[in-house]
Every structure is written in structure tokens, then in C-alpha cells.
Amino acid sequence: MKKEKRYSVSQLSKLAGVSVRTLHHYDKVGLLKPYRNNNGYREYTSTHLILLQQIIVYRELEFSLEDILKILTSADFNLLQALKDQKSMLLKRQEKTQLIINSLENSMSILNGQTNLDILFKDLPAEKVERWKDMMAQSAKAGSLDEYYLSLQHLSNEDAELEQRDFEQWASKYTSSLNLPIDSTVVQALVEQHYVITNRIMNKTQATDVEFDGVGYEGYLKFTDSVLSDPICLDMYEHYGQGMANHLHNAMLYFAENTLKDNVDKYKKLGLERD
Template identity: 40%
Template sequence: MAEKNQYSVGQLSKLSGVSVRTLHLYDEKNLLKAKRGSNGYRFYNSYDAALLQQILIYRQMDMRLDKISAIINSENFDLLSALQTQRQLLIQRREDTNKMIERIEATMKMAKGEENLDVILKGLPQAKVDEWKAQLKQGENGEEFYEAYGKVSSDEIHDIKQDADEWTENYMKVTHLSVSDENVQALAKQAYIMINNMHFKTVDDFKGATYKFLKIVNQEGKKDKVVVDIYETYQKGMAKHYFDAMDYFAENSLKDNEAEYIHLK
């Protein structure tokens, strides 16, 4: 049985994930020489285990065995220094890999966000949809917009689409009414709930659409050519009527009743 800090060939194989056959090859190539105990069995010590890790790192770098042998058998070879250097390289590689993973995940969310946007805009003229998507991508917050939409599941986005289509159909029937009309304001409340719900799904740590938040959303919406064009594509004059109705809702319903509204989903 191996003593403390000593490993049989089988133990080192299990510990390192390197096959026994490979360990025998490293022994033959003078890369990692096994020692012989008084019983004649081969064994390795802690230094050998550490040296094996260094060899494995070199192998991961696609270095040939003869070159590895020349390095580790050099009179100037310092295992501790080599391990410290490789440790720093691996840490940097891990950081670079993590950044790559983050970029890939962000790109995946953007792709998913575009798919979700296609669902929301389904039924509108494709030429318009392509134009809007191109403008969004070129916009200052385009990437953030698509990433946010990418957080919504496929099932959720279809439910959102169904609710949005039903709301739009109903709203187009009331645009001839004053924005203060109770029917218009009932739909404004529905729109607020949909806005609130969407932000809960897409914005981390979202606390609810406050009066100030809704006013900002309305102001930005009025200036956003894509948003305005979408409403106008449904019905001419709908954009102004909608934003005026939402401003009226903010001033007359939400302003002094935030606690009642901001948790509605």
C-alpha cells in the first residue's frame, strides 16, 4: 500500500485522469519517471503529481513530448516557477473564456429578442417590420432592447402578442373619443398593466411603473420614430391619441395612487 504522499500508478491515474498506459509512456519517454519501492512496485510522490500537471498543461498547448521533455529535464527548469506562470496563464484564459461566454449569451439573447419581436410585429407589413428592426439595431439602445426582449420565453411572448392584438383592436375603436372618456381610460389602464408586466419580465430588479417612470416612457415613446410609426401603421392618428391618453392616465389615476397600481401584472 502506498505511503502518505506516495501514489501507485493506478492511484495517480485516477487522481489525474491520465490513463495508466499514458503514465507508462511518460516513464519510457523520460517525462515522468516512476520510482521503485522496496517491494519493486512503481510509485510517484507529490512532486511527480505536480510535475504531471505541468506536463498536462503543456500537452493542452499542443506541445510535442520531446519538447516537453527538453523543458522539464533542463538544468534551469523550476517547477514552482513554471506552475506559477501557467497558473497566471490559465487564470487569464479563464477570464477570457468567461468574457467570450458572456458575449455569446448576450448574442443569444439578442437573437431570441429578435425572434420575440417578430412575434409581436406579426401581421404588420413585412417591409415596415424590416425597416423598424433595422432602425432599432442602429439605435443607441438597440442591443439592450433586443437583449431585454430575449429574456421573455416563447410561451410568454405569444401570450403577450395575443393580449396586445386584442388591446389594439379595441383601442382603434375608441380613438374618436376624448382621451378622458372612461372607455379610453379603461384601455389606458390595460396598456399600463401591459407595460408594467413587460418590464417585470425584461428589467432586472424592476420595482414597478411609477408615475415618473410612465411619464418618461411616454416622452421617449413620442420621440421614438419606430414606436410612433407602429401605432400609425395600425391607424392614422393613433399614436398621438394613445400618448395623450397615457399622459391623462398618469396625471389623473396613477399620480396619487402608485401603491395601488405598480404591482399590477
């Protein structure tokens, strides 16, 4: 009769993927009792290996060693009920874990948005930035900047750098054109650039699973109105040049009525290309 293969504690440890220390503990608590050879060393058989694999499964289900011992040794142990109870406990833990994950993701989104806002404001005077942030917080429903940070969560830091540079260059050019009529070719070309910047950043700040089809005529009128009606926007534009907000507002109205209104489909596509 062929002798059953024997395994040392280290061999079984490698086969099952558990530590030698764990096997020693299972022996101590009576969960997995090995044979002892003539020298007193622990020896295990394939039967032990199968039993150990069962123990590992129950441990993965987070059963206590005490309950596993009952499962393996008690004839009247209600395994089905134990599994149901364990499932219920794991589902509750899963729900709690998911809440923690959601909270972490929200915190990460806020931090990314905070970084982006700081990038967009980086070349502006610190005292003005602080004032604008205070105004933003006061205007938010929650009374904090989190609402603004979350609106920038989908914008990459690289894109924030790009948008900041483009806007600063545009603002410099527009400031130099404040002495020109709002319907002049130069001013209207700059307003068109402003539209593209607005369209592009609106697109980039959308979640990847949200389809944004561009700023339309009605939406653009709301942006135009906010240049003067939103105290933060008004103050920001006035930072670049006295009278800029009013000049830009009127130039945007002219652009909306004389260019955008009859060419919405064309303009809505500008700046929407994602990398």
C-alpha cells in the same frame, strides 16, 4: 519480506485514470519507466503510482512533459519559480478565456433578444417591420439593432408570445374605441390595461438581480410623450388605426392626471408578479 505489489499497464491505467497509450508514451520519453517481467511485459509498483499522480497534477497545471521530467529528475530545478511562471501563464489564459466567455454570452443574449423582437412583430406586415427595424438601427448609438436585442434578452420566448398576444388583443379593442371620448369609461379602462402591459413587460425585461418597482407618474409621462415624439412608436400605433396615436396620447395624459397621479403606489404594483 513481503513482495511489493505489481500492476500491469492496464491495471495502472484504471487506477490512475489515464489511458494505456499515455503510459506507453511516458515510458518512451523516460517520464515513467516501468519494470519488465520475464516475459517482457511492463509492470508497475505503488512507487510508480505515486509518481504518476504527481505527473497528472503537473499536467493539470499544463506543464510540458519536458518540464515535468526536469522537475522529477533534476536536483537543481527551481520548482517554485516554475510554479510561479505556470501560474502567471494560467492567469493570462484564464483572462483570455473569460473574454471569450463574455463574448459568447453577449452573442447568446443578442440572439435571444432577436428572437423575442421577431415574436413581438410576428403578426405585423413584413415591409413595416423591416422599416421599423431600420429606424431602430438608425436611432441606436451603435447603428445596429443589438441595443434593442439586448433590451429584450431577459424576456423568455414564452413571455414574448404572451405579451404579443395580449398587445394585439388590446390594440384591436382600442381601435374599436377610437370614436369614444378619451375620458369615457371604456377608453380609460383600456388605457389602464395598456399601463399594466407596459409595467409588466418593463418588469420582465429586467435582469433577475435588478429590482423594478413599477412605472411611476413621471416615467409614465415620458412613455405618454413617446407615443407621438418617437417616430417608431407613432408609426406602430398608426398601423392599427388612423388617429390612434393622438387619441391614445391624450387618453394617457388624462389617465396620468386623473387616475395615476394620486394612486401611484397602487398602480406601480400591477403586473410585477414574476413566475
